[in-house]
Amino acid sequence: MPLLVTGSIGIDTVTTPFGMSENCIGGSAVYFSMAASFFAPVRLVGVVGPDCPFNLSEVFSGRDVDLRGLERRSTSKTFRWKGSYHDTMEEAITEAVQLNVLAEAPPMVPEEFKDSGHIFLANTEPRLQLQLLEQISNPSFVAADTMNFYIEGRLDNLKKLLQRIDCLVLNETEARMLSGERNIRISAGAILGMGPKILVIKRGRTGSLLCNSDGRMFLLSAYPANVIKDPTGAGDSFAGGFLGYIAQEQKTDFETLKTAVAYGTVVASFTISDFSLSGLQSITRDDIEQRLGELRQLTAF
């Protein structure tokens, strides 16, 4: 069953200790779609301006990514982000951001996409996430991401969103901010109390934590990649692998969710191995399966 994603399509300029990638393709919906397409058909909903230098049909060539939800808004400009990573590359430093079209009305979900079952609302203003969700007739599983800016500035809307989704995916700093709790276990419990039945906390090089409202919990280490060149898109790729596997399996029991977290982890480890989408463009599902087996072996005791 197709998996629908709403999120950004961006023009990124990224500097890391391994080099610079100028005006390359980025954005949450792009990383998510590429990652999820290893597992399930993807429907992308996003908007760019006429300045967008990328041909998305070419970018997703050979992948089952339906671009009928891609809007080219002639009066707008494409989202741009310029950032850098230093030392251990754990934190992105934003040097410049131009929201451009992301600050306007969200794109419409096309009629043909409204029967989508699995939905990922990549991070944007929570009110917009709700508006996008309301366009879907009868979703079976809805996950969303958020970020510090909306936790601090749009908490009321975010709390409404949390009542409407099945699963929240966010990073550890955001989880602390949202819950007001330093301890990850207590923080997770507090967030589950806000509505979602399932919570995934992305912890960077620490790995990830999955938990649900029945008190189940799962901890997974990050894959120890030999090569980490550019962490951009790791979180969205993780979400793409995670949701992609859930859409493939059409199940959300805890064992399936655990495996989905492992696939998300592995896909993200390929993303960070190179700049922009290169790490994901050069692999096959077999590479993912092989690394999943390795991760299983590395963590079993």
Add this chain to the structure above:
Amino acid sequence: MPLLVTGSIGIDTVTTPFGMSENCIGGSAVYFSMAASFFAPVRLVGVVGPDCPFNLSEVFSGRDVDLRGLERRSTSKTFRWKGSYHDTMEEAITEAVQLNVLAEAPPMVPEEFKDSGHIFLANTEPRLQLQLLEQISNPSFVAADTMNFYIEGRLDNLKKLLQRIDCLVLNETEARMLSGERNIRISAGAILGMGPKILVIKRGRTGSLLCNSDGRMFLLSAYPANVIKDPTGAGDSFAGGFLGYIAQEQKTDFETLKTAVAYGTVVASFTISDFSLSGLQSITRDDIEQRLGELRQLTAF
């Protein structure tokens, strides 16, 4: 078979967001011995001054910790450390340190301890670690810890030590410093190239990495403790659980080492649940077994 530890016995004053513990017992040999005593008989070698306010026989009452290697040096003063932890308590801020007796000649290993098979050389000047090791007749398994100060200032001696030990235990920042490599996997390979057959990298809340010179690797997440009041002693308690289990099993195959890392992880999670030794004094081996089972379940997929 008894497990011998050489290391510090200290008077600590620690402040965390959860309170302050003034002039409490601390030191690497103390935390290690308490942690290891759940698994195997321990022989402690360390030195204090006449100002030491602790009766170590009482501290280790009911534990199989042999104190015949404890020297009271009448002309010296006991090691003192004052530190604090803030925010997420990931890093200790040293506010004052008085090496005192630790800056003098090391204690002698008593004749009755010289047949010890398993040895842990807690961190001190690597030349002293070598001198202590040379007093043991025929050790079967030697592990050592080190720290930034000796990596920066005593690298020649440290490299000699690394040629003489079976296993190095150190934290991630120290591993980066020693190897000159940012990537943990490459860093681990570089350190194994310096001599030890086995390496354990302690990664704080991220967990730990075990690897050996045959290319085997194991990643374990930290136990997600509900209560973390004072991280002091976590690393030495980890080493105590790790070496204690190895001494109990009298084996060093990779499966045994993996389980040993898990025991180290669990014991450390009890240490940090309260100030000083309180977290370790209030538990039994059954509590450790129960939490090990929980950790196994939390990480299996």
